[in-house]
Amino acid sequence: MEMMAIRLKHFEMKGWEESEVVACLRIIAILLASLSISTFKLR
Amino acid sequence: MLYLLLYPLHTEFAALNVFRYLSFRLIYAAITAFLIAFVLAPPLIRRLQAIKVGQHIREDGPSSHLSKEGTPTMGGMLILFAVMLATVLWADITNPYVWLALGATFGYGMIGFADDYRKFTGNKSRGLTAGQKIVAQGLLALAIGLFFYYLPGYSTKLNVPFFKNFTPDLGLFYIPFAVLVIVGSSNAVNLTDGLDGLAVGPIMIAALAYTIVAYVVGNKIMSDYLLIPHIEGAGELAVFTAAIFGASLGFLWFNTYPATVFMGDVGSLPLGAALGTVAVVSKHELLLLLVGGVFVIEAISVIFQVASFKSRGKRIFLMAPIHHHFEMKGWEEPKVVVRLWIIAILLALLSLSTLKLR
Numbered sequence: 232m233e234m235m236a237i238r239l240k241h242f243e244m245k246g247w248e249e250s251e252v253v254a255c256l257r258i259i260a261i262l263l264a265s266l267s268i269s270t271f272k273l274r
Numbered sequence: 275m276l277y278l279l280l281y282p283l284h285t286e287f288a289a290l291n292v293f294r295y296l297s298f299r300l301i302y303a304a305i306t307a308f309l310i311a312f313v314l315a316p317p318l319i320r321r322l323q324a325i326k327v328g329q330h331i332r333e334d335g336p337s338s339h340l341s342k343e344g345t346p347t348m349g350g351m352l353i354l355f356a357v358m359l360a361t362v363l364w365a366d367i368t369n370p371y372v373w374l375a376l377g378a379t380f381g382y383g384m385i386g387f388a389d390d391y392r393k394f395t396g397n398k399s400r401g402l403t404a405g406q407k408i409v410a411q412g413l414l415a416l417a418i419g420l421f422f423y424y425l426p427g428y429s430t431k432l433n434v435p436f437f438k439n440f441t442p443d444l445g446l447f448y449i450p451f452a453v454l455v456i457v458g459s460s461n462a463v464n465l466t467d468g469l470d471g472l473a474v475g476p477i478m479i480a481a482l483a484y485t486i487v488a489y490v491v492g493n494k495i496m497s498d499y500l501l502i503p504h505i506e507g508a509g510e511l512a513v514f515t516a517a518i519f520g521a522s523l524g525f526l527w528f529n530t531y532p533a534t535v536f537m538g539d540v541g542s543l544p545l546g547a548a549l550g551t552v553a554v555v556s557k558h559e560l561l562l563l564l565v566g567g568v569f570v571i572e573a574i575s576v577i578f579q580v581a582s583f584k585s586r587g588k589r590i591f592l593m594a595p596i597h598h599h600f601e602m603k604g605w606e607e608p609k610v611v612v613r614l615w616i617i618a619i620l621l622a623l624l625s626l627s628t629l630k631l632r
Binding site for chain 2: 258268269271273
């Protein structure tokens with residue numbers, strides 16, 4: 232399924248720079264945190 | 275806009291009552307701005323590549339930067355579009371502060387666009403000279419300063435971090451002070467924009483800090499509790515700063531090392547001016563020195579370098595702005611960037627602590 236598990240290695244195998252993978256996963260983490268906070272109000 | 279359109283329907287659809295809450299709207303402004311920037315960036319990058327809007331790399335800079343030659347620039351247009359659209363969608367558009375912040379951002383964006391266009395065409399006569407640029411920035415900031423000075427009920431007293439009772443009244447001098455804050459902030463962000471993701475990271479962090487400041491300042495109960503001035507309506511600016519945070523985050527996906535697009539002056543000048551304007555509206559102008567400490571350090575490094583070279587004939591740093599100094603010392607570009615982000619986060623936390631520590 233993937234070139235290499237864990238997923239972050241998969242992106243590196245696809246040619247992404249290490250710092251690029253790290254930054255993109257950080258961005259996803261921030262977005263998920265924002266969505267999580269919004270659940271305080273959305274219920 | 276959604277607030278005006280949907281909230282009045284809450285009597286029929288109870289779920290729409292959620293649009294009343296600033297906290298809800300600012301989070302979704304951030305997410306909307308992120309999605310706009312994230313979705314539109316790839317076609318914009320392809321378009322910029324097609325019309326060959328590539329960054330010119332200074333030949334006297336670090337040699338590792340020469341490989342960046344031709345990377346598409348002017349991606350800041352996307353940030354501006356995302357910020358403006360998300361703000362108009364989620365903020366209360368009857369609020370004058372929202373339009374003031376959007377106007378300042380758009381105006382500085384136009385100045386940055388003209389400046390980028392000059393670099394892109396290589397024809398200086400078709401763009402702005404450094405003098406014209408600073409005059410245009412100054413005039414726009416002067417208009418904002420005058421707006422505040424003549425705004426009924428707006429105080430010209432300064433709110434000094436860590437001091438509860440020391441609030442010097444600048445009177446008429448508040449106008450040049452506001453000009454200094456906005457123009458200074460705009461140019462400091464512009465100087466910082468020299469490495470992949472370096473400017474956009476601290477912008478996000480400063481925008482997040484000012485989202486909290488604007489929210490607190492606009493809330494009567496919280497501002498009374500914290501003994502800070504309450505500015506009626508300033509809370510809506512939290513939607514604007516949250517949109518800056520979201521749009522910058524979406525842009526960072528493509529601007530992180532190795533960058534596939536640069537923001538250019540069309541991004542850095544208006545984002546700096548936006549932070550300056552929010553600092554003025556929220557009456558936390560001096561706090562910007564701390565929140566945007568990374569920008570201050572970068573600007574000061576250039577001032578000291580130039581002053582030292584002109585007065586003593588010696589340089590303080592291997593290269594200015596200071597991020598190039600660290601590169602010349604052998605630090606990898608991502609390391610310089612992330613370490614300056616860490617400093618920005620620490621300074622933002624320290625800044626927020628001043629809301630209580632006074």
